[in-house]
Every structure is written in structure tokens, then in C-alpha cells.
Amino acid sequence: MFGLRLSENIAVVQEDQQHEVLxxxxxxxxxxxxxxxxxxxxxxxxxxxxxxxxFTLKLLKKVKRITVNESNDSVYVCDKHGDMWSFQLGQExxxxxxxxxxxxxxxxxxxxxxxxxxxxxxxxxxxxxSYCKIKVYNANNIDELLWVWIPFEGxxxxxxxxxEYILMLFKRFDEHENQYYQxxxxxxxxxxxxxxxxxxxxxxxxxxxxxxKAHLISKSLLAFQFNFNKLTIYKIDQNKQLQIFKETLGYxxxxxxxxxxxxxxxxxxxxxxxxxxxxxxxxxxxxxxDHDII
Numbered sequence: 001m002f003g004l005r006l007s008e009n010i011a012v013v014q015e016d017q018q019h020e021v022l023x024x025x026x027x028x029x030x031x032x033x034x035x036x037x038x039x040x041x042x043x044x045x046x047x048x049x050x051x052x053x054x055f056t057l058k059l060l061k062k063v064k065r066i067t068v069n070e071s072n073d074s075v076y077v078c079d080k081h082g083d084m085w086s087f088q089l090g091q092e093x094x095x096x097x098x099x100x101x102x103x104x105x106x107x108x109x110x111x112x113x114x115x116x117x118x119x120x121x122x123x124x125x126x127x128x129x130s131y132c133k134i135k136v137y138n139a140n141n142i143d144e145l146l147w148v149w150i151p152f153e154g155x156x157x158x159x160x161x162x163x164e165y166i167l168m169l170f171k172r173f174d175e176h177e178n179q180y181y182q183x184x185x186x187x188x189x190x191x192x193x194x195x196x197x198x199x200x201x202x203x204x205x206x207x208x209x210x211x212x213k214a215h216l217i218s219k220s221l222l223a224f225q226f227n228f229n230k231l232t233i234y235k236i237d238q239n240k241q242l243q244i245f246k247e248t249l250g251y252x253x254x255x256x257x258x259x260x261x262x263x264x265x266x267x268x269x270x271x272x273x274x275x276x277x278x279x280x281x282x283x284x285x286x287x288x289x290d291h292d293i294i
Contacts, residue, residue, distance in 0.1 A: 001013065001014055001015065001031070001036075002031040002036075002256050002258055002265070003022075003029040003030070003031050003036035003037075003038065003048075003256070004019075004029065004254050004256045004265055004267050004286070005026050005028075005029050005253050005254035005267055006021070006253060006254075006267055006269075006284055007253060007269050007284055008025060009021050009022055009023050009024060009025065009026075010022040010024055010026050010029055010036070010038055011267065011286065012036060012048075012051060013256075013258070013265060013286065015260060015261065017261075017263075017286070017288060019286065020051060022036075022038070022048060022051065024038060024040060024046065025040060025041045025042075026038040026039060026040055026041070027039045027040065027041055027063060028063075028065065028066055029254070029256075030066060030067070030068055031256070032068045032070070032089070033073075033089075034049050034050070035047055035048070035049055035089055036048040036049075037066060037068065037075055037089075039063040039065070039066040039077070040063065041062075041063075043058065043059045043060070043061065043062055043063065044056055044057060044058050044059065044063070045057040045059070045063060045066060045075065045077050045087075047075075047089065054092050055087070055091055055092055055093060055094075055095070056093075056094045056095070057075075057077065057085070057087050057095050057096075057097070058094065058095070058096040058097060059077070059079050059085065059097050060079070060081075060097055060098075060099065061079035061080040061081040061083070062079060062080040063077060063078075063079060063080075064078045064079060064080050064110060064111050064114075065077075065078045065111040065112075065113070065114035066078070066114065067114045067115055067116045067125065068089070068116055069086075069116055069123075069125065069139050069142075070116055070118065070123070070139075071116075071118075071123045071139045071140055072088075072140075073088065073089045073090065074086050074087065074088050074089065075087055075088075075089060076104075076114070076125065076142070078108065078111040078114055078127075080110065082106065082107055082108040082109060082110060083103035083105070083106050083107075083108070084103050084104050084105035084106070084108060084142075085097060085103050085104065086104055086142075104142055104143075105142065105143075108127070108129065109129035109130045109131045109133065110129060110130040111127050111128065111129055111130075112128045112129060112130060112155045112156055112157055113126070113127070113128035113155075113156045113157060113158060113159055114126070114127055114128075115159045116139060117159075117161065117166070117188075117191070118139075119188045119189065119191055119192060120188075120189070120192075122192055123138075123139035123140055124136050124137060124138065124139055124146065124191075125137045125138075125139050125142065126156075126159055128155065128156025128157075128159070130155065132150060132152065132153055132154060132155060132156075133148055133149070133150050134148070134149040134150070134151065134156055135148050136148070136149075136191075147194050149196070151184075151198055152170055152172065152182070153172065154170040154171055154172035154173075154182065155170065155171045155172075156168055156169075156170055157169045157170065157171050157181075157214075158215065158216050160216055160218070160219075161188070162218050162219035163219065164187055164188055165185045165186065165187060165188065165219055166185065166186050166187075166188055166191055167183060167184070167185050167201075167216055167218075167219055168183070168184045168185070168186075168198075169181060169182075169183055169214060169215075169216045170182045170183075170184065171214075174205070174209075178209050179209070180205045180208040180209045181202070181208040181211070181214040182200060182202060182203050182208075183200070183201050183202035183203075183216065183222060183236070184198040184199060184200050184201065185198075185199050185201050185219065186198050186199065200240075201236055201240050202222060202236060202240065202242070204242065207224075207242070208224070210224075210226060211224040211225055211226055212225050212226070212227065212228075213225035213252065215252055215255055217233065217255055217264050217266075217289070218257075218264065218291065219236075220235055220236050220237075221233055221234070221235060221236070221245060221264075221289070222234050222236060222242070223252055223255070223266075225251060225252055228251050229249050229250060229251060229270065230247075230249065231247070231248050231249070231250055231251065231252050231268060232244060232246075232247050233245045233246040233247075233248075233289075246289075248268065248287070249270055250268035250269055250270045250285070251268065251269050251270075252266060252267070252268055253267040253268065253269055254266075254267040255267070257291070261288075262290065262291045262292060263288045263289065263290055263291065264288070264289040264291060265286055265287070265288055266286070266287040266288075266289070267284070267286060268284070268285055268286075268287055269284045269285075270284070270285075
């Protein structure tokens with residue numbers, strides 16, 4: 001079972017690929033153990049267990065990013081103001097943040113990416129911020145900032161683990177402020193070095209400047225959204241070239257990986273623009289990609 005964002009709510013996908021719906025809008029959703037954690041649009045983080053709401057954290061500012069610290073089963077929340085808060089999974093009820101409370105970290109640049117990683121015996125939390133910095137914290141002691149990288153003039157948008165590698169998707173801008181995307185990989189053990197060796201595996205600026213959104217699915221699959229109704233998934237081959245893997249109509253909302261079924265699940269909506277230039281949602285589907293065939 002895992003959670004996946006739809007257009008207006010959250011799908012809870014079962015092992016048989018059928019799903020039920022949580023009637024709540026989410027910015028980000030994480031599945032961990034029996035919990036589905038949703039960073040919501042209404043300045044809250046909500047925790048569900050067995051489709052039942054068990055806990056709500058109310059913030060003063062909008063939720064920007066969430067992650068689960070798996071070393072102690074706690075959830076870390078970064079808000080729009082640059083403050084980091086935490087709560088323990090398993091507690092129930094409602095907790096409200098007040099102006100008198102002290103965050104566990106403060107004055108952070110706005111997080112673009114927020115991820116817990118476990119590499120060998122080292123547990124870290126990676127934060128890519130709006131100043132193009134990548135900060136590495138000790139997950140066992142969030143006050144301990146291990147090191148800071150500024151590898152590229154670009155925003156770290158996404159980080160995923162795939163086998164022995166860690167993949168990073170960056171959004172950068174050229175001299176004319178046109179956005180484009182690059183993908184880098186490093187071996188997990190390299191991440192623990194203060195000067196890790198980043199290897200570029202995708203840098204087609206002409207192609208990526210045509211897209212409005214990019215999403216890393218796996219080490220070898222990269223999704224490009226060319227407009228609000230055209231999605232192309234590319235396979236990155238051994239020569240770092242792109243081959244079309246799948247084309248479909250629609251707009252990519254979310255991607256989640258199911259360890260149980262070894263499938264990547266894509267949430268895609270089909271849209272249409274009416275005469276008033278409003279986007280109308282026509283359909284919403286879940287697409288499954290078997291990781292073994294990639």
C-alpha cells in the first residue's frame with residue numbers, strides 16, 4: 001500500500017493496483033511503514049493509518065517539503081518561512097505550532113528538495129535549497145551539519161536512490177533565463193565524501209528547454225512534460241543518450257515506487273483547454289511500469 005497524489009485528492013493504492021481515495025489535496029505524500037503522510041495545501045501535515053486520519057500538525061506557514069527520518073521514526077517538515085519542525089510518528093490528535101515555539105532549525109533558505117538517505121551505517125538528511133546549496137545533516141543529530149556543497153548554479157529538484165547509485169535532477173537557467181534540466185549520478189559511498197565525484201548522465205539543453213516539467217523515475221527513466229497534455233518518458237542508455245520509452249497524453253502529477261510489487265506508479269491527468277482558456281480535467285489514470293523491464 002502506498003499514497004499517490006491525484007489532481008484533487010490522494011490515492012491509496014493497494015497491492016492489487018486498485019485504489020481508494022483520501023479526500024484531501026496534497027503537495028507531497030510519503031508512505032512509510034503503515035503510515036501515509038501528506039503535506040497539505042492548508043498549512044497542515046496529516047498522517048493516515050488504515051485510511052483513517054490519526055494525527056494533524058498545524059503550521060503557521062505553508063508546507064514546502066517533508067521527509068521521514070527513518071532512524072527514529074520522526075517526520076521533518078520545512079515551511080515556507082524557512083523553519084524546520086518535527087513530530088513523532090505514532091502519536092495521535094492535533095498539534096498546533098505557535099509563535100512562541102522554537103523550530104529545530106530556522107532561517108533556512110527555501111527547500112527545493114528534502115530527503116532522508118541511509119548509506120552503509122551513515123544516516124543523513126539532504127536539503128537542496130533556493131541558494132543552490134546542498135546541505136547534508138546527520139540524521140541522528142539534526143543540529144549537526146556535516147557539510148555543504150555548491151556543486152552547480154542550479155536547484156536540486158529531486159534525489160533518488162537506485163541500486164548503488166544516487167541520482168540528482170537539477171534545474172538550471174541559461175544567460176537568457178531559460179530553464180533546462182541536467183541529471184547527475186554518484187555512487188552512494190561517494191556521497192559521504194566532502195568532495196563527491198558527480199557524473200553527468202544527461203545534459204541535452206536544447207531538448208530540456210522545450211519542457212515545462214521534468215521528473216526522474218529511476219536511474220534510466222526520465223519523464224519530460226512538453227505541455228499540459230503531452231508526456232514523454234525517455235530511457236537513458238549506456239551512452240547517455242535518450243531513447244523514447246513511452247509517450248502518452250496527459251500531465252504528470254506524481255510518481256511513487258512500490259517496493260512490494262517492484263512497480264513505478266505514475267499519476268497522470270488528461271486535460272482540455274476551454275474557450276475561456278481554463279484547463280478542464282477530463283480523466284485521471286494510474287500507469288504502472290515494472291522496474292525489472294527498465
